Amino acid sequence: xxxxxxxxxxxxxxxxxxxxxxxxxxxxxxxxxxxxxxxxxxxxxxxxxxxxxxxxxxxxxxxxxxxxxxxxxxxxxxxxxxxxxxxxxxxxxxxxxxxxxxxxxxxxxxxxxxxxxxxxxxxxxxxxxxxxxxxxxxxxxxxxxxxxxxxxxxxxxxx
Amino acid sequence: xxxxxxxxxxxxxxxxxxxxxxxxxxxxxxxxxxxxxxxxxxxxxxxxxxxxxxxxxxxxxxxxxxxxxxxxxxxxxxxxxxxxxxxxxxxxxxxxxxxxxxxxxxxxxxxxxxxxxxxxxxxxxxxxxxxxxxxxxxxxxxxxxxxxxxxxxxxxxxxxxxxxxxxxxxxxxxxxxxxxxxxxxxxxxxxxxxxxxxxxxxxxxxxxxxxxxxxxxxxxxxxxxxxxxxxxxxxxxxxxxxxxxxxxxxxxxxxxxxxxxxxxxxxxxxxxxxxxx
Numbered sequence: 001x002x003x004x005x006x007x008x009x010x011x012x013x014x015x016x017x018x019x020x021x022x023x024x025x026x027x028x029x030x031x032x033x034x035x036x037x038x039x040x041x042x043x044x045x046x047x048x049x050x051x052x053x054x055x056x057x058x059x060x061x062x063x064x065x066x067x068x069x070x071x072x073x074x075x076x077x078x079x080x081x082x083x084x085x086x087x088x089x090x091x092x093x094x095x096x097x098x099x100x101x102x103x104x105x106x107x108x109x110x111x112x113x114x115x116x117x118x119x120x121x122x123x124x125x126x127x128x129x130x131x132x133x134x135x136x137x138x139x140x141x142x143x144x145x146x147x148x149x150x151x152x153x154x155x156x157x158x159x
Numbered sequence: 160x161x162x163x164x165x166x167x168x169x170x171x172x173x174x175x176x177x178x179x180x181x182x183x184x185x186x187x188x189x190x191x192x193x194x195x196x197x198x199x200x201x202x203x204x205x206x207x208x209x210x211x212x213x214x215x216x217x218x219x220x221x222x223x224x225x226x227x228x229x230x231x232x233x234x235x236x237x238x239x240x241x242x243x244x245x246x247x248x249x250x251x252x253x254x255x256x257x258x259x260x261x262x263x264x265x266x267x268x269x270x271x272x273x274x275x276x277x278x279x280x281x282x283x284x285x286x287x288x289x290x291x292x293x294x295x296x297x298x299x300x301x302x303x304x305x306x307x308x309x310x311x312x313x314x315x316x317x318x319x320x321x322x323x324x325x326x327x328x329x330x331x332x333x334x335x336x337x338x339x340x341x342x343x344x345x346x347x348x349x350x351x352x353x354x355x356x357x358x359x360x361x362x363x364x365x366x367x368x369x370x371x372x373x374x375x376x377x378x379x380x381x382x383x384x385x386x387x388x389x390x391x392x393x394x395x396x397x398x399x400x401x402x403x404x405x406x407x408x409x410x411x412x413x414x415x416x417x418x419x420x421x422x423x424x425x426x427x428x429x430x431x432x433x434x435x436x
Contacts, residue, residue: 089163092167092170092171093163093167096166096167108167108170108171108174109174111171112171112174112175115171115175115179116175116176116179117179127163127168128162
């Protein structure tokens with residue numbers, strides 16, 4: 001078992017087979033740096049619970065394919081990303097930090113699906129981008145490419 | 160939610176279709192050209208126009224490309240058939256094309272220079288307008304190591320202009336351009352070096368040169384230099400002479416134009432095509 005500690009000082013025990021889906025922790029274990037508790041200063045316990053839930057479910061990816069549990073896993077993934085925008089981003093950041101390829105893939109695809117066809121304003125807000133165009137510059141772009149400013153504003157896929 | 164690092168935004172954006180990306184480019188902070196890829200991607204639109212003899216059709220090609228700072232390439236090709244009067248999806252171009260507004264058309268295919276990998280060598284890319292497939296076309300075997308490559312069309316053949324920068328002190332030749340012609344589409348062995356234009360200090364100095372057309376007899380080739388002058392190259396005597404044009408223009412652009420009374424538009428309801436061959 002490997003012990004992980006979130007930034008709000010909660011400890012979690014995870015099977016080594018599950019936790020090595022994280023390239024970062026796998027490297028730490030291989031280098032012998034994971035003898036005691038591994039502190040994760042970037043991840044809060046709420047997010048870490050989600051990540052561990054994912055790791056445990058995906059522990060035997062290879063076996064799942066053989067035994068026909070693939071559909072089961074697919075369904076789990078669909079359910080898994082059914083979360084709020086901010087929560088999804090917390091998981092993406094954690095997956096990025098821990099370097100869990102499959103989880104990154106899953107969550108980024110979900111984020112992309114939600115961003116697709118959104119208006120310029122919605123995208124800025126969702127990705128926390130400050131508008132650096134002046135009013136005139138923006139108007140010029142609106143005139144050149146009015147289609148880009150159409151599209152739904154923030155909706156329930158974002159919450 | 161904390162600030163999102165650019166590489167994470169890259170990961171998300173690389174999963175979106177091109178249209179969404181073009182829209183997002185507007186929402187993102189502007190990218191200084193060739194700047195450190197802090198903000199996601201560069202994009203470009205290339206195009207082309209030409210005749211597809213297989214289907215007796217004229218086609219317009221539009222290629223939209225985006226490159227992410229992680230090196231991923233996203234490419235979308237649309238091809239318009241004048242005969243059908245519709246746009247349809249084409250094969251995604253697997254190469255990053257060097258931006259030119261229009262590809263070079265010769266004998267049923269469009270050509271661009273491009274890259275296979277982000278740090279790879281410049282390659283020649285063709286799009287056959289009949290099969291609508293992209294392919295890499297090999298350079299002439301003994302091309303050497305030119306310092307600059309350009310494309311042009313001469314007659315019905317593709318021309319590869321290879322500029323080299325040797326310094327030959329005795330003759331004071333600083334530079335020369337080899338004009339290669341591909342006689343058969345996509346056949347590496349069919350490249351022929353047609354002629355070489357040497358750059359002479361002072362008298363005949365140019366930074367850019369391209370062939371325009373053969374003379375009526377086929378014995379001379381009209382060249383354009385630096386958008387400023389025309390010259391005739393005599394293939395037999397290997398000599399150059401100035402071609403006089405009236406009007407006293409300081410600077411110009413030239414296009415090869417074929418006069419025809421056959422309208423380009425097909426069965427669709429297109430108005431006059433602006434790109435009259």
